[in-house]
Amino acid sequence: MILGVLSDTHDIDDDTIRLIIDEFRARKVDLIIHCGDIEAKHFQADLFGNFKVVCALIEEQRLQKEFTFSPAGWAITKPNDRIVNLGNFKVYVGHKRSWDFMIHSEANFEKVISDISLENDGVRWMFAGHTHHQIYKQGTPCSFINPGAIQDSFDGHCFAIVDTDTKEVVFSRNPLVQNDVSPFTVGIVSDTGNISQLDKGFWAKLKQEFSERDVSTVIHGGNIKPEDIGRSELSSFQVYYYLMDGQDVPESTPENWYLISREDPVVEIAGYRFFVEYGLGVDFFEQSEIQMSQSVRKLSKKYQHVDFVICGLVHNALFAEGQEVKIVNPGDARNQRKFATVCLPRSEVTFGQVRLRRS
Numbered sequence: 001m002i003l004g005v006l007s008d009t010h011d012i013d014d015d016t017i018r019l020i021i022d023e024f025r026a027r028k029v030d031l032i033i034h035c036g037d038i039e040a041k042h043f044q045a046d047l048f049g050n051f052k053v054v055c056a057l058i059e060e061q062r063l064q065k066e067f068t069f070s071p072a073g074w075a076i077t078k079p080n081d082r083i084v085n086l087g088n089f090k091v092y093v094g095h096k097r098s099w100d101f102m103i104h105s106e107a108n109f110e111k112v113i114s115d116i117s118l119e120n121d122g123v124r125w126m127f128a129g130h131t132h133h134q135i136y137k138q139g140t141p142c143s144f145i146n147p148g149a150i151q152d153s154f155d156g157h158c159f160a161i162v163d164t165d166t167k168e169v170v171f172s173r174n175p176l177v178q179n180d181v182s183p184f185t186v187g188i189v190s191d192t193g194n195i196s197q198l199d200k201g202f203w204a205k206l207k208q209e210f211s212e213r214d215v216s217t218v219i220h221g222g223n224i225k226p227e228d229i230g231r232s233e234l235s236s237f238q239v240y241y242y243l244m245d246g247q248d249v250p251e252s253t254p255e256n257w258y259l260i261s262r263e264d265p266v267v268e269i270a271g272y273r274f275f276v277e278y279g280l281g282v283d284f285f286e287q288s289e290i291q292m293s294q295s296v297r298k299l300s301k302k303y304q305h306v307d308f309v310i311c312g313l314v315h316n317a318l319f320a321e322g323q324e325v326k327i328v329n330p331g332d333a334r335n336q337r338k339f340a341t342v343c344l345p346r347s348e349v350t351f352g353q354v355r356l357r358r359s
Contacts, residue, residue, distance in 0.1 A: 001086065002028055004051075005160040007035035007095075007129025008149035009042055012157075016150065017042065019174055020159055021049040027161050027170075031086070035129035035147065036095030040066035045073060054084050056095045056128075089124040089164065092116060097128035098146045101135055102289045106318065110139055117142035125162065134158055134171045135289075136319035136351060138331060145169065154323050155347065166355070171319060172348040181345040184270055185214050187237070188342065190221035190278065190312030193334040196228055203233035205354045206339065210237065213341050213350070217269050221312040221330065222278025230254045240267045242276050264303075272307045272344055275299060280311035281318070281329050289320055296325045308342065317351050 004024035009017060024032060032048055036056035043066065045053075053074045061067045062078050070076045075084055082094045101109045117123040123142050132149035148158025148171070156173035163169075187210040195202045210218065218234060220241040229241060230253045242260045243249065249259060260267060260276050267274040284292050300306055309327045317331035317338055328349065331338030337354035 001030045001164045003031055003033055003125075003162040003164065004029035005033040005035065005127055005145060005147040005162060006150055006158075007127075007147050008037040008132055008151055008153075009034070009039065010037055010149075010151040011039050011041075012151040014042070014047055016157055016174075017047055018049075020150065020157060021047075021051070023159065023172070023174070024051070024161075025049060029161065033091070033093055033127050033147075035093065035127050037129060040064070043067065043071060045071035054091070054093050056082070056093045058095050083120050083123060090120060090122060092120070092123050092126040092128075092142075094126075094128045096130045097126065097144070098131040098135060101137060101144070101146075102131060105288050105291075106137065106285045109137060109144070110316075113137065113139045113142050113144050125164070133323075134160070134319065134321040134349075136169060136171065136317060138317040138351070140316070143169075147171070148173065148321065154321060166353070168350065168352045170348065170350045171321075173346065175346060179345050181270055183343065183345065184216050185341050185343045186269060186274070187213070187215035187218045188221060188310055188328060188330045188340040189218065189333050189338075190310075190330050191223040191332045191334050192220070192225070192228060193223055194225055195334045195337075196225065198334070199337070202333075202337065202354065203228070203231050205337075205356075206333075207233045207236075209339065209352065209354055210341070213343075215341060219267060219274060219276060219310055221276055221310045223312060223334075226250060230257050240276070242278055244278060266303050266306065270344070273303070273305055274308045274310055275303055275306045276310045278312045280309065281313035284311065284318065284320075284327065284329070285314050292320055292327060293322055296322060296327065300325065319349055319351065 032051045032053045034055040056077045077093045126144045134148040135146035137144040147160035150157045156175040158173040161170040217238045222242040239257045265276045311329045315332045318329040320327040330340035341350045
């Protein structure tokens with residue numbers, strides 16, 4: 001099933017919602033998740049393209065007459081009643097749960113997600129809004145998604161797409177302004193370790209995944225074996241790689257491979273700046289989202305105009321959208337074959353998994 005996820009439509013005009021619905025239709029969405037702060041004027045099936053919709057009501061709306069009867073094909077969740085069975089799996093659709101991520105550490109939030117999943121017999125996806133920016137906290141067996149806001153987001157009218165089969169998650173937006181930057185895509189991978197021993201076809205399959213997504217530049221965030229530096233499978237990409245403490249710089253590498261400087265670990269691509277530091281993944285895991293923002297702000301004092309912070313080391317993927325800087329941990333490639341892509345200038349961030357197919 002492909003889910004189209006949006007939130008916080010508030011009093012946005014109908015045409016903006018219709019544009020998002022057009023995006024959902026083009027991306028073959030089966031069902032829409034609305035994570036709350038919907039106005040009564042938008043509580044209508046035809047505005048949402050007559051899709052099936054799961055919509056979260058907030059506390060104040062529980063007894064309001066405008067929300068007494070839901071549109072045809074809609075399922076409604078309310079506070080203390082947020083679980084919906086979609087057939088083969090269950091989802092949690094709420095509104096304010098993002099606050100837990102904002103004020104508690106990523107590690108604590110991971111436990112919250114896991115507990116809710118266990119208490120509700122296998123909830124696989126949790127959705128919430130409220131904070132008006134995009135969040136992805138991948139977990140096992142349950143992952144959390146805030147799609148951002150349609151109204152008053154950091155940048156554009158935001159939404160997410162979730163493929164519950166492949167587990168691919170896309171964070172996208174309809175931007176408010178246009179610019180002259182030609183679209184390009186950066187592939188991000190980390191923690192490949194000794195993947196070449198465990199899966200001989202991994203690099204060829206990763207190349208195929210990146211090629212299908214029009215990737216032109218690859219950033220390896222760290223934990224790469226020396227023998228994998230310069231892989232011929234990545235010869236068609238510009239590759240930037242990060243070496244950990246104790247790793248020696250190779251005597252020679254192909255011309256398309258570039259070592260990221262530890263003194264100035266910023267990769268600039270078409271005017272966008274990616275700060276790369278592998279170990280930050282563990283620091284962020286022990287921090288709340290507020291603390292993450294404070295950490296990133298300190299980086300910005302030294303490295304001006306950072307757009308993305310790329311990290312690794314932690315098994316599960318993480319995406320935290322700040323007003324100026326976005327944090328991306330693609331997750332563990334060695335054990336789970338995870339990767340991410342960033343398509344610019346639209347700032348569409350995708351989290352995927354290398355498929356087990358013939359190279």
